[in-house]
Amino acid sequence: MNEEIYTIALENALTEIQNVCEDIKWTFILTKDGTIISGNNDKAIGPETTEATSSFQSLTEKAEAVGGLDQLLINGDKGKVHVSSIDDMYLVTGMSMKADIAYMRSITSVVFPTIKRVLENISAPIGKVGPTPLKPLFSKPLEEEVAEVDEEELEDQELDEPTEEIKKAKPVKPLPSAPSQQLIVDKLGGLLVRSDTVQVDSEVLKRWSAILGIKKVSEVEIETFGGKIAQCKVKIINDRKLEGRGFIRIPDKTCQNLEIRRGELVRVKPIEQEK
Amino acid sequence: MPKKRALQLEVEDSVDVEAEIKEDIGADLRATLENINTKEGVIGYILRGPTSASVDIKDPSKIIDYAVLSAASFESSESLSHLFGSSKIHSAVVEGKEAKILCLTIGDHRLSVFMEKTVDHNSIYKKLT
Numbered sequence: 001m002n003e004e005i006y007t008i009a010l011e012n013a014l015t016e017i018q019n020v021c022e023d024i025k026w027t028f029i030l031t032k033d034g035t036i037i038s039g040n041n042d043k044a045i046g047p048e049t050t051e052a053t054s055s056f057q058s059l060t061e062k063a064e065a066v067g068g069l070d071q072l073l074i075n076g077d078k079g080k081v082h083v084s085s086i087d088d089m090y091l092v093t094g095m096s097m098k099a100d101i102a103y104m105r106s107i108t109s110v111v112f113p114t115i116k117r118v119l120e121n122i123s124a125p126i127g128k129v130g131p132t133p134l135k136p137l138f139s140k141p142l143e144e145e146v147a148e149v150d151e152e153e154l155e156d157q158e159l160d161e162p163t164e165e166i167k168k169a170k171p172v173k174p175l176p177s178a179p180s181q182q183l184i185v186d187k188l189g190g191l192l193v194r195s196d197t198v199q200v201d202s203e204v205l206k207r208w209s210a211i212l213g214i215k216k217v218s219e220v221e222i223e224t225f226g227g228k229i230a231q232c233k234v235k236i237i238n239d240r241k242l243e244g245r246g247f248i249r250i251p252d253k254t255c256q257n258l259e260i261r262r263g264e265l266v267r268v269k270p271i272e273q274e275k
Numbered sequence: 276m277p278k279k280r281a282l283q284l285e286v287e288d289s290v291d292v293e294a295e296i297k298e299d300i301g302a303d304l305r306a307t308l309e310n311i312n313t314k315e316g317v318i319g320y321i322l323r324g325p326t327s328a329s330v331d332i333k334d335p336s337k338i339i340d341y342a343v344l345s346a347a348s349f350e351s352s353e354s355l356s357h358l359f360g361s362s363k364i365h366s367a368v369v370e371g372k373e374a375k376i377l378c379l380t381i382g383d384h385r386l387s388v389f390m391e392k393t394v395d396h397n398s399i400y401k402k403l404t
Contacts (some may be wrong), residue, residue, distance in 0.1 A: 052357065054352075076363065077364075
């Protein structure tokens with residue numbers, strides 16, 4: 001996975017953890033190579049932090065004598081410091097004296113590894129065919145599959161699985177066996193930004209067109225992990241720096257409607273607007 | 276000349292008293308540690324005073340590694356607590372995958388108690404403080 005995306009996602013995760021636990025004063029991640037990733041608290045990184053992490057890295061080496069460092073809890077006179085090992089990283093957290101360590105541990109040992117695993121999982125589909133990992137996209141050649149799907153079947157499908165959002169929106173035809181792709185949200189702001197249009201990698205759009213045998217994908221359905229769904233027009237990402245990195249750029253207003261933030265994951269699939 | 280001798284004696288006496296107090300703390304601590312060391316799951320301890328040190332680790336082949344780890348634990352704990360602007364550490368628990376260490380400072384003694392992960396380090400902390 002692209003390191004920049006990974007860092008953004010981890011920064012967001014740290015910020016969210018800080019939002020959840022008020023007792024957390026500062027937090028940062030220390031990677032194996034000594035890189036420090038911090039959340040929204042920039043004060044976490046300074047000369048003292050660098051010195052502390054250097055000393056901590058020395059401790060991790062010496063801790064091989066006890067099978068490698070798993071956790072460290074320091075009770076100081078002004079607060080507590082908790083360090084937990086997450087695969088090849090360390091999550092370092094500074095807390096107030098009254099902080100609930102058990103609650104903190106539940107975050108570090110359950111929530112954070114889950115976030116990390118999700119990030120690792122999404123790295124696989126980027127740039128590869130097979131965006132939906134749970135089942136193969138096509139068991140038969142594409143042409144046969146498309147031919148078998150007629151209007152009636154499509155209508156039945158819509159009746160079987162109705163959603164509020166789909167009911168309210170204009171009638172749409174999900175493209176046959178439409179592939180979905182998990183993408184990372186990046187906010188799109190500015191005066192000339194249309195609130196009904198999102199931006200996706202050209203590579204992703206081309207792949208969808210090829211798989212579905214259509215000339216152009218003009219609309220997509222965005223589904224959040226909270227179950228919110230929106231349909232938007234789609235264009236190619238116009239910022240070269242963000243091209244090919246698995247982003248979906250969503251206008252601020254749509255982000256608000258979907259209750260999503262920058263760095264979160266959404267499932268995106270192409271749809272066809274009925275004429 | 277006699278005056279000078281008397282002065283020397285006074286100075287020597289005051290140094291002895293201070294050293295005796297420190298020695299008492301060390302002696303009490305050692306006695307408590309001897310008791311803790313008999314507890315199931317406790318691997319041993321390293322106690323460092325300003326001028327002396329006591330080491331009792333059940334597996335002598337690990338003494339050097341544990342001594343280095345003990346020093347690194349204190350050093351790292353101190354620098355991490357500085358991020359809070361904190362200078363005093365009440366205790367630190369370094370948890371490894373196989374064993375854990377309770378580190379604390381008592382007076383001018385630095386103590387590291389090594390134990391298996393199943394041992395309740397809080398009960399040991401209470402006995403020591």
